[in-house]
Every structure is written in C-alpha cells, then in structure tokens.
Amino acid sequence: MSMRVLVVEDDPMVMRLNVEFLNRVDGVSLVAQCEDLSTARDVLARDAVDLLLLDVYLRDQNGLTLVRELRRQARDVQIVLITAASEIDTVREAKHLGVADYLVKPFDFARFREALGQCLDTHHRLSGLPARAHQRDVDALFRRDAGAPARPGDLPKGLTQNSLAQVARAAVVHAGDIFTTETLSEESGMSRVSVRKYLKHLVDRGLLEESFHYGQIGRPSFTYRCLDIAALEYIGH
Known part of the structure; x- marks a missing residue:
C-alpha cells in the first residue's frame, strides 16, 4: 500500500x-492539497493520512499548532x-514534537527525496x-542508521553508492529466497570479493540476514536472506 500524503502550503x-x-x-499518493489549517483538519478527520508535509508560516497561522494537536490526539501521522522558519526556537519545538x-x-x-x-x-x-x-525490528525503527537510505558519505571507505545500488537490486530479485555471494556475483557482473563487501554492509545495516557454514573441503560459505525489501528497493532505486 502506498503512503498517503497531505500537503499544507499557502504559497502556490x-x-x-x-x-x-x-x-x-x-510509493506515495497525494490525498489532498490545503492552504490553511482549517481545511487540513477537515481532511485529517475524513481521510486516512500517513504523512503530512506542513509549512510553519501559514498567513496568520502557525503550522506547529496542528502538530501539537495531532500529538495530543496520538494520531499515527x-x-x-x-x-522558511529557521529560528532555533521553532527548530527545537519541532524536534521536541517528534x-x-x-x-x-x-x-x-x-x-x-531523502526525507520522503x-x-x-x-x-x-x-x-x-x-x-x-x-x-532488530525495534532497532530499525529507533536507530536512523539501521535502515536509512544510503548516501555516499554514509558508506565505509572503498564502497560506492552505484555499486551498492547494483547489489541491492540483485538481492531484491531473490526476495523470499536464500541466495549466495556467487549468485549475485554472476548476476551483477561484479567480482565475488566486491559483492561480499557490499552484502556485509547490508547485513550490518540490518537489511539482510547472513548465515555461515562450511562447504566442500572446508571452504566457508555464506548465504543471505532479505529482511527489509522496501529499504533494499529504495537503495537500488
């Protein structure tokens, strides 16, 4: 199901x-566009909304008023x-309101796109x-780095965003199945050693599960399973 979005902004x-x-x-769908808080309240009372994109300065209104109301109501939005509000008091209250x-x-x-x-x-x-x-489910929710969209600055030395996206796309193809480093190496055209580095990074971020066992003549073998298809799809986008 797509994420339903309400936009509240008075500048056309x-x-x-x-x-x-x-x-x-x-993965997102627009529920409604509103120019003021009154209309936004009507939409929120009538329609299911997962995400609110909200301006703070709305003519003679303050968008944080709506945020406080939603928090008091314990709305899952x-x-x-x-x-344009960059005053430190506004930033602090926004942080405090979650x-x-x-x-x-x-x-x-x-x-x-990063925020969305x-x-x-x-x-x-x-x-x-x-x-x-x-x-691991709780960690993924409360630790931003557990499944946050990867940016170049977030990657360990020696890894690149393009190659990470390539490996993530290859992993998504095997969603629901167990796969190996060798399988993704063949499908991505990357070396087994390189693929292994990117898979380890995705394991560290909690997006893949890794299993280890010994194969023929004692050679170690790793298999993987996807834990978070949505995050992998985002990385591979």
Missing part, C-alpha cells in the same frame, strides 16, 4: 513544487516540516511489524 508556487516532487517519488524531518526553503529534490525515503522506510517497517517485535 511552493505547493506546485511539492506536488511535482511527490510525483517523482515511488508522520510529519515533515517544509518551511517531526520526522525539517526542510528549510529553498530545498532541492535530492533532500526532499526515510518516512517511507518507517511506514513500511511499522506496517510489517509482527505482534511482538524482535530487537
């Missing part, structure tokens, strides 16, 4: 940009602030939680 140009950017992100991300205008698509990717990751993880969560 910025609204068009937000919608245009949303259309370029897979992620919130990303998209605003907003998922904070984009200061003007921003580019890469930063927007993190929210998508959280949305999929919450949707897929078992009745009793394991520690």
Whole structure:
C-alpha cells in the first residue's frame, strides 16, 4: 500500500513544487492539497493520512499548532516540516514534537527525496511489524542508521553508492529466497570479493540476514536472506 500524503502550503508556487516532487517519488499518493489549517483538519478527520508535509508560516497561522494537536490526539501521522522558519526556537519545538524531518526553503529534490525515503522506510517497517517485535525490528525503527537510505558519505571507505545500488537490486530479485555471494556475483557482473563487501554492509545495516557454514573441503560459505525489501528497493532505486 502506498503512503498517503497531505500537503499544507499557502504559497502556490511552493505547493506546485511539492506536488511535482511527490510525483517523482515511488510509493506515495497525494490525498489532498490545503492552504490553511482549517481545511487540513477537515481532511485529517475524513481521510486516512500517513504523512503530512506542513509549512510553519501559514498567513496568520502557525503550522506547529496542528502538530501539537495531532500529538495530543496520538494520531499515527508522520510529519515533515517544509518551511522558511529557521529560528532555533521553532527548530527545537519541532524536534521536541517528534517531526520526522525539517526542510528549510529553498530545498532541492535530492533532500526532499531523502526525507520522503526515510518516512517511507518507517511506514513500511511499522506496517510489517509482527505482534511482538524482535530487537532488530525495534532497532530499525529507533536507530536512523539501521535502515536509512544510503548516501555516499554514509558508506565505509572503498564502497560506492552505484555499486551498492547494483547489489541491492540483485538481492531484491531473490526476495523470499536464500541466495549466495556467487549468485549475485554472476548476476551483477561484479567480482565475488566486491559483492561480499557490499552484502556485509547490508547485513550490518540490518537489511539482510547472513548465515555461515562450511562447504566442500572446508571452504566457508555464506548465504543471505532479505529482511527489509522496501529499504533494499529504495537503495537500488
């Protein structure tokens, strides 16, 4: 199921940009566009919303008012602030209220996609939680680095984003199955040693499960299983 998004923005140009950017992100659907908090409240009361993209400065209104209301109501809605408000008091309150991300205008698509990717990751993880969560499930939710979309600066020395995406795409093909380093090496065209480095990185991030056993003549062998298809798909996008 796609992540349902409500946009609250009173600047028509910025609204068009937000919608245009949303259309370029897979896995999301636009529920409504609102220019004020009153209309946004009506939409939230009527429709299911997973993510709120919210401006802080809305003519004579403050978007944080709506954030406080949603927190008091314990609504299960992620919130990303998209605003020109950069005052430290506003930033601190936003952090205290638990907003998922904070984009200061003007921003580019890469930063927007990063924020949406993190929210998508959280949305999929919450949707897929078992009745009793394991520690790795909890870690993935509360530790941003457990399954956060990879950026070049996040990678260990010697790894590249393009190759990581290539390995992640190859792993997704085997979702639901057990696969080996050798299998992905053949399918990706990368050396077995290189593939092994990227698989280990994905294991460290909690996106793959690794099993170890000895094969013929005592040679160690590793097999893998996908734990988080949504995060792997995002990395491979």
